[in-house]
Amino acid sequence: GINAEYGKQWYQRRVRGKIHERAVVRLVVSSAEVKIVTENTLPLKTIVNQNAHFLVSITSSTGNVPWKTIDWYKLNAAGKRVKKLTPPDNVKYATPNYRRKLTIRKVQLSDQGLYEVEVSHQGVKVSKRMQLTV
Numbered sequence: 001g002i003n004a005e006y007g008k009q010w011y012q013r014r015v016r017g018k019i020h021e022r023a024v025v026r027l028v029v030s031s032a033e034v035k036i037v038t039e040n041t042l043p044l045k046t047i048v049n050q051n052a053h054f055l056v057s058i059t060s061s062t063g064n065v066p067w068k069t070i071d072w073y074k075l076n077a078a079g080k081r082v083k084k085l086t087p088p089d090n091v092k093y094a095t096p097n098y099r100r101k102l103t104i105r106k107v108q109l110s111d112q113g114l115y116e117v118e119v120s121h122q123g124v125k126v127s128k129r130m131q132l133t134v
Contacts, residue, residue: 071099
């Protein structure tokens, strides 16, 4: 997970005839490159009382992206977040596949609009917006 550059500096000093060495290790943590790819054709079209599923694949240059770093939001028409959907209520909203899927159950007209997925992983924040049309 961590890319480290080891910059070693050696110090020598004589104490009672013995040489003591001390290594100073500098750890450089590089931030991950995180990519979110939508698996749906957007905007996602559905009809009332159907379940809608937004699917994304999330990759990182530093390996796996844990589910806890992924959040889903409902946005208003102006694109502002109005509701956090994670953790899901599992009644209206579910987030299976380690939060790589947002399911909206029994879609109503009021559910149409913008949704956003955000990943906060190793100091990087990446988000992607998706639209649902009913």
